[in-house]
Amino acid sequence: MAASKSESRKPLKFLQPYIDARWGIKNHWYPALFSHEVGEDEVKGIQVAGEHIALRRANGRIYALQDVCLHRGVLLSARPTCLTKDTISCWYHGFTYDLESGDLCDIIASQEDPLIGKVSLRTYPVREVNGMIFVFIGDEDYPRQPLEHDLPHRVADDYEHRTAYPLDEDTVLLGIRRECVGNWRLAAESGADPGHVMIHRLSALLLSQNLGFPLSVKLKDKDSILIKDEGWPKGIGLDYTTLEHVMENKRLGVKTYGNTVREGLNVTMYLPGVLYVENWPDYGLAQYEWYVPTDDKHHVYWQVLAKTCKTAEERQDFKVQYDNCWEELALKSGFNDDDIFARAAMEPFYEDERGWEEETLFSLDQFVVEWRKLVVNHARGIQTPPKQKTG
Amino acid sequence: MAASKSESRKPLKFLQPYIDARWGIKNHWYPALFSHEVGEDEVKGIQVAGEHIALRRANGRIYALQDVCLHRGVLLSARPTCLTKDTISCWYHGFTYDLESGDLCDIIASQEDPLIGKVSLRTYPVREVNGMIFVFIGDEDYPRQPLEHDLPHRVADDYEHRTAYPLDEDTVLLGIRRECVGNWRLAAESGADPGHVMIHRLSALLLSQNLGFPLSVKLKDKDSILIKDEGWPKGIGLDYTTLEHVMENKRLGVKTYGNTVREGLNVTMYLPGVLYVENWPDYGLAQYEWYVPTDDKHHVYWQVLAKTCKTAEERQDFKVQYDNCWEELALKSGFNDDDIFARAAMEPFYEDERGWEEETLFSLDQFVVEWRKLVVNHARGIQTPPKQKTG
C-alpha cells in the first residue's frame, strides 16, 4: 500500500483547454428561457457563460440583446422599459436600442444626440421551438450554426424504441430549470457518468417502477463507449441494454432492487453539455438535460421531458402525468435532486483548479475522460472570463 | 453603424485622480450624525471614507475620536464605556483616553502603567449646528477649513427665491440618512445629473403637484453649466428656470405630465459632494443631500430639507409637513428612492474600475464631466484606502 494521494495522476496536458473552460464553451447554442417565461412585451434578464442577456418578446418574436447599457452599464432588464415594438430603452437615461440591430436609435430626453446611430448593443441569434428559447453564445463574427448541431441526434424513425426529438412538431417538452451550485463541467460530467448511478439505488423512481437498474455497468474497454464525433452533433454515450450490469456487491452487502428491465435505455451526452436519456423516466419518454454555465460556480440545470403527442388529448394526458408524477418523482426528490447535491459537493474541491490535479480516477471514469476529450477536440471555442460580474 | 463598445472613449488621463478617489476625497467636512442620534454620554460609531470614528457627547458637547483602540484594535463604540465626563474607555482592557486630546490618560486596571501619557488616539474636528454634526476628515496636520467652505453657498438675502441656509439661526433642518449601495462618486454624479431626471417622470411628487418638470434640459455648450470654482465653496450647477426644457419624445411616445412651473429651481453640486436644490420639493424649501463614502462600495445618503422658520409655530408646522408629507413623498418612495436604485444598479459596472473605461457618454454628460473636473482640480486630497476594514 505504497501510493498516496500526492502520487495520483496529474491531468494530461491535452486537458488544459478543458481546465480553462471554467466559464463554458462558446459558439454553441444554449437554452435561455422557457417560452412561457417571456410574455408579449416582457423583458427577462439572464446570465449565460458570464454574459448578461436581455430577452424581450415583441409581436410574438423573441429578441436577445446584451443586457448592459452602453452608457453607464446598468442592466436593461432591471426595470424593463419598452416604448415601441421595435426598441428597448434603458430605464435610467433613456438610451433606446433597435431590437433587431442593437443600434442606439434614440435617447428619450436627447433626441438629436450626436451619439445616436454611432454605437450598438450586441445582439444574439435566437431560436424558439416547442416552448423553449435558445440563444447562440459566442463570437459575433462566428458563422451561424444550426441549432440541430447542438442538440442530441435525431433517432431514425423506424427505431423501435424511438423517443421524441425536441424540434419535431408533434413533440411536447415539459420541464423545469433552476440555478444550482457547481461549475458546469462538474454538472455535465455527472450527467452521464456510469460510476455514479448507485447514488440513485434507493430512489423512489426506481423502487416505484420495480426497475432493475444496475449499481453500475462494466466498461471493458473504450469500445463500450459510443463515440459520435463525426459530423454534428457530437456526443458520447452508453447503451445500457447491451452493457453488462453490476447488480450487487456481496462483500459490502449492497444490491439493487427491482427486476423490470427498461428496454431502449440509452444515455448520451452531447456538446455543449446536453444529456439525452432515451426511454426515461418511463418507456416512451425521453429526458433531456442541459447544464448551462451562468458564472464559474453555478449552472442552470435544465430538465425537460419529451413525448410525441399527436392529439390534443395526448398532450393533455402527458401534462397531467408530468404535473402529478414525473416532475417530483423523476426530476426532483424522487431522483435528480441527488445529482444536484453531488455537483455542489464536488465544487469546493475543483473551485481553485486543485481537483483537476488531485482527483483519483477509477475504471468507470473512462467515460468522463472521453467526455473531456470530446470537449477539448470539438468545442467551438473556450469562453473567455468576464472582466467582472455585472449585476 | 461602425462603432462598437470597445471603441468608446477612454477616460482622459487628467481624470486619474478621480478614478483613484474610490475611498473619497479628504481634508473636507462631512456630516457624521444627526444631533438626536447621540444623547448625553452616548457613544456612536460611524465609518467615513474608511475611517472608524466614535462620537460621544459630554456636557452637551460632541467629541470625535478614532474608534479603534490602540491596544488591540477593537472598536470603542462596540461597548460604549464612559466613566468620566472627559474620557472614553475601552471596554476590553480599560485603556482610557482624554476626549479632547485623545491622549491615553489612564488604564482602568493598571493605573501606573508606563504607557500612560505616551500614546494618543487620533481626534477629529467637529461642528454641530442646527441638529447636524459634521466632522473634518483628512490629514491631521491639514490647516483647519471653515465648514462654510464645504457647504453650498449662502444665497444673497435679497434674492427673491431665496431658500434657507443650513447654518442660519432660523433654519430648521429635517431629514434622514441611510447607508446605500454604490460608490460615493456614482451617487454624487447622479445627484445633479440633468440626463437622469426622466426616471422621475411618473413620480408621485411630480404628479401630485402637477409640476411641469422636464424629461431633461438642453445643454447647448459649457456655458449652460454654472461653474463656481473661484474661492470656496466650489460647485457646478444648472438653473432650470433659464434652460430650454425637453418635455416630450414623440417618436417614442414619452411625455412629461403637469404644467405648473416651479420658480427659482436651481440645482448645484458642491465639493465634497453636497447637493443643493433650491425651491424643492416645494417652493420655499431647499433640499440638501450628501453622499458620504463609508467604504468603497457604499455611501451614506443624507437627505435634508431646510426651511426658514422664525417662530415656534412655523417650526412646528414645518415638522408636521415634513413628517406627514415630504419624508415619504420627496425623500423616499415618491421621488428619491429611484435614485438609490439607480446608484446601486451602476455599482457592478464601476466596481473594478471597468466602467470608467467602458462607459459611453452622451451630450448631457457634459455636466458629469465638469463635476469630475471640479473634483480633480479642487478636491483638497484623495483619501488613501485603509489597509483593511475594521469592524
Added chain:
Amino acid sequence: MAASKSESRKPLKFLQPYIDARWGIKNHWYPALFSHEVGEDEVKGIQVAGEHIALRRANGRIYALQDVCLHRGVLLSARPTCLTKDTISCWYHGFTYDLESGDLCDIIASQEDPLIGKVSLRTYPVREVNGMIFVFIGDEDYPRQPLEHDLPHRVADDYEHRTAYPLDEDTVLLGIRRECVGNWRLAAESGADPGHVMIHRLSALLLSQNLGFPLSVKLKDKDSILIKDEGWPKGIGLDYTTLEHVMENKRLGVKTYGNTVREGLNVTMYLPGVLYVENWPDYGLAQYEWYVPTDDKHHVYWQVLAKTCKTAEERQDFKVQYDNCWEELALKSGFNDDDIFARAAMEPFYEDERGWEEETLFSLDQFVVEWRKLVVNHARGIQTPPKQKTG
C-alpha cells in the same frame, strides 16, 4: 505626548513563527468531539486546523480519517455511508476505505477495479477518554506523542486545593463546544490574559458568589509569571492567590464587588492552547478550555468543567448542578460570553496581519508575550495553510 500609533513597537522578529501560525500549530492533540456526538455507526465531519476529518464509531471504537474522498473530493461525512463495521464508503461512487488503515479496499460498483489496494485515505490517531474524543493533528510520520503532554499537568495528589485531572478515572467532564469568530491565537491569548479580567467585573457569576475578584493583578516582573517549559506539558500561568490584586481605580470610579476570597485559584495556559483554571467557577471544580482552530478566522471554543466524583450519586449531583447552574452562569451569559464577544471584536484588526504590527502593548501584556514565546519556542510545528477550503 509625542508618540503616535505609527511609532508603536514593531513585532520582534522572533515572533514570526507565531504570526505564521494562522492555521494553528501542528503535531499536537486537539479535542474533536464529545463522545455523545458520535453514536455507534454514526459519522461526523469536523474541521481542525484546516483539515477535514471524519469520525466514525464502530464496535464502540472511534476512527478518524481524512474526510475528503480521493476520487472527486466530496466529504464522506456529507452523506454517511457505512456498510460494514470495518469500512467507510463514499456516498457518491462507492469508494470504500478500511477504517484502520485508510486503504481503498473496495468500490461498490467496481469490485475488481485496479485502483483497489493502491491508494489510501489519511488516518489520524485518536484517543477517547471520559466523554471526550481527541485527535492528533500533524505530520503523518511525526512520532506519536502522549495525550498527557498536550493537557494541563496533573496536580500532586496531596495539594490541598487539588482539582480533577481530565484523564483520571473518577473525573467527570461536562461542557459545551461552539464555533466562534476569531483566529485561535486571539482566543488563546485572551484565555489567561490578566489584563482583560475587568470585562467580567459585573458578571452574574462574580456577583452571585460575592467573589472578591480583582480588576487585574500586578505583574511586577517576569517572575510573577509561572513558566513551565521543561518537559511536557508546557504552559505559563498565574497564581491569583499570591499576586497583588487591583481592586479599584479611584480616578475613574471603577471598583470590583464582593469580598469572598477564592482559594487555590490558579490559571495556566498550555500548548497547544489549553486553559486550566483551578477552583473555578467554584471551589473544587476546574474549568478547562480549548481554542481549536477550524479555519483562519474561526475556532471551536471548548469549555469543560471537571470534578472528581467517586460515587454515582456524586456524578448525578454534579450533572444537576452543571445543567441548572454552571453551564449558563459560568460558561455562557453569566461569564464567558463576554470573552467570545471580545475575540470576535479583535478579529478585523488582526485579520490581515496588521494587528501584530500596530498593536500597542501595556504592562499586563507581559503575559501574552510570554505565551507567544512559548508557542514560538515549543510548538511542535506550524500548520501549513490548506490550498483551499473544502466543504
